[in-house]
Amino acid sequence: MPMMNSFGLLKQYIEGSFHKPTSEETFDPKVHLNYTPPSKKFTMQDLLLNQSPTASPIAGTVPFPLLSVKGVKAYRKALFQKKVIDNCASSPFPGTLVLRDAVKQSKFVNDFWTNPETMRIVSEAAGVPLEVVMPTEIGHTNIQVEGTTVAEMTSNLKAEPVLGKVELSSEDRTYNPLKDASAIIPWHYDSYPYVCVLMLSDTEGMIGGETYIKRGDGEVQKIEGPQIGHAVMLQGGEVCHLAARAKGVKERISSITSYRSTLPNVYDSSYITNVRPYADTGSLYPEWTQYRLRKLRDELTYYLDKTEKGGDPGQERKTVQALINQQIDYLRRTSRQMVDPEFTQQVLRKYGRPSYYDAPRIWETVRSLPEIDSLALVTNEERRWQPGSVYWTDLLGSIKRIQAGKPLQSVLGTAVWDKTRAYYMGDELLRQGLNEIFLDWLGYSGIWELYCSASLNET
Ligand SMILES: [Fe+2]
Numbered sequence: 083m084p085m086m087n088s089f090g091l092l093k094q095y096i097e098g099s100f101h102k103p104t105s106e107e108t109f110d111p112k113v114h115l116n117y118t119p120p121s122k123k124f125t126m127q128d129l130l131l132n133q134s135p136t137a138s139p140i141a142g143t144v145p146f147p148l149l150s151v152k153g154v155k156a157y158r159k160a161l162f163q164k165k166v167i168d169n170c171a172s173s174p175f176p177g178t179l180v181l182r183d184a185v186k187q188s189k190f191v192n193d194f195w196t197n198p199e200t201m202r203i204v205s206e207a208a209g210v211p212l213e214v215v216m217p218t219e220i221g222h223t224n225i226q227v228e229g230t231t232v233a234e235m236t237s238n239l240k241a242e243p244v245l246g247k248v249e250l251s252s253e254d255r256t257y258n259p260l261k262d263a264s265a266i267i268p269w270h271y272d273s274y275p276y277v278c279v280l281m282l283s284d285t286e287g288m289i290g291g292e293t294y295i296k297r298g299d300g301e302v303q304k305i306e307g308p309q310i311g312h313a314v315m316l317q318g319g320e321v322c323h324l325a326a327r328a329k330g331v332k333e334r335i336s337s338i339t340s341y342r343s344t345l346p347n348v349y350d351s352s353y354i355t356n357v358r359p360y361a362d363t364g365s366l367y368p369e370w371t372q373y374r375l376r377k378l379r380d381e382l383t384y385y386l387d388k389t390e391k392g393g394d395p396g397q398e399r400k401t402v403q404a405l406i407n408q409q410i411d412y413l414r415r416t417s418r419q420m421v422d423p424e425f426t427q428q429v430l431r432k433y434g435r436p437s438y439y440d441a442p443r444i445w446e447t448v449r450s451l452p453e454i455d456s457l458a459l460v461t462n463e464e465r466r467w468q469p470g471s472v473y474w475t476d477l478l479g480s481i482k483r484i485q486a487g488k489p490l491q492s493v494l495g496t497a498v499w500d501k502t503r504a505y506y507m508g509d510e511l512l513r514q515g516l517n518e519i520f521l522d523w524l525g526y527s528g529i530w531e532l533y534c535s536a537s538l539n540e541t
Pocket residue numbers: 267270271272318323
């Protein structure tokens with residue numbers, strides 16, 4: 083090799099390795115992980131909850147150490163790079179900054195969550211082998227920090243965790259997330275079956291920040307929030323839970339990754355209702371499609387492999403019909419969840435984002451009004467709202483199942499509908515987690531107006 087060339091290569095190497103400022107570190111499990119298994123796991127049975135025969139018996143874990151001090155700093159440094167902030171930050175709710183799709187900008191964030199060692203840890207904690215649900219759901223980061231605008235909030239983000247405490251008011255000191263309506267996320271089920279929540283802030287002096295789980299007997303179980311570098315695992319798609327607001331600290335940053343189990347024929351509780359209003363549907367929808375179709379393919383392959391080995395021919399017909407029916411429901415949901423993004427945004431502009439998230443409560447309120455039956459029944463019978471749409475076929479299908487006493491799958495889990503209550507389009511759309519379509523139906527049927535005047539009378 084001529085002298086000049088090798089010198090040129092050497093120069094390039096030196097500049098590349100030492101002189102060029104690298105914006106993020108390379109993930110190394112030996113340096114960045116600091117794992118100790120959770121000291122306690124709660125089973126569904128411990129919480130007196132029904133355990134689905136195809137899901138994990140583990141409902142959740144207490145916090146456990148996951149990232150080392152160096153790991154936390156490297157993760158924060160990776161997240162707060164300019165390109166991540168520029169491409170991933172938004173403020174869907176006042177006072178909260180959200181970073182989504184960070185894996186498309188940060189190799190560190192991607193490599194940490196998808197490293198075989200990390201995958202082994204989260205699977206062990208959940209009690210079943212897990213797979214990340216889709217890349218867009220890796221490291222969804224919620225940030226509470228000083229500032230009101232996105233620019234103000236992002237300017238306060240540093241790789242070094244902020245240690246400062248905030249003076250607590252007497253109101254803060256007596257804060258009870260179960261009584262006050264100010265829980266950061268009210269009672270809910272997650273969009274996906276399993277979730278890992280990783281804490282990236284110092285929680286010294288923090289009040290709140292814990293998770294509460296509703297037990298089968300109606301009692302509430304508290305799980306302490308994780309300290310810095312610690313994580314908790316939760317079967318959030320099957321366990322009704324509430325996240326308490328954190329007070330007394332200058333910042334609270336948590337990063338969340340969602341999973342599904344790779345066991346075949348596992349009921350999958352995923353919906354994208356909660357993320358649809360603010361996610362980039364340009365990446366969410368294609369990833370959702372891939373994940374759903376991959377799961378379908380795996381389950382069909384599993385079935386074919388089993389039957390090719392020879393099974394009981396007498397059972398064959400019933401088994402395959404059950405599988406097909408299950409997959410029809412699964413595919414229908416896969417398709418219905420991908421609402422036209424323009425339609426979603428149009429409804430959000432008209433009715434407001436809070437109404438979207440509040441839709442189940444709005445429906446509960448109007449259902450108790452005397453005029454509801456006539457209004458809802460008229461739209462059910464006349465079918466002038468979105469005539470010929472698939473939702474009318476879905477409604478009929480659900481009514482048939484109710485009449486046959488069969489359970490209905492819904493965003494709130496699987497349950498048998500109380501036959502004494504009429505089943506309307508509003509019920510059908512909320513069952514499917516189609517909150518924007520529900521609001522559109524509510525407006526068309528005149529029930530939205532009724533709701534607005536009823537709320538006005540109350541105040
Ligand atoms: Fe949750």
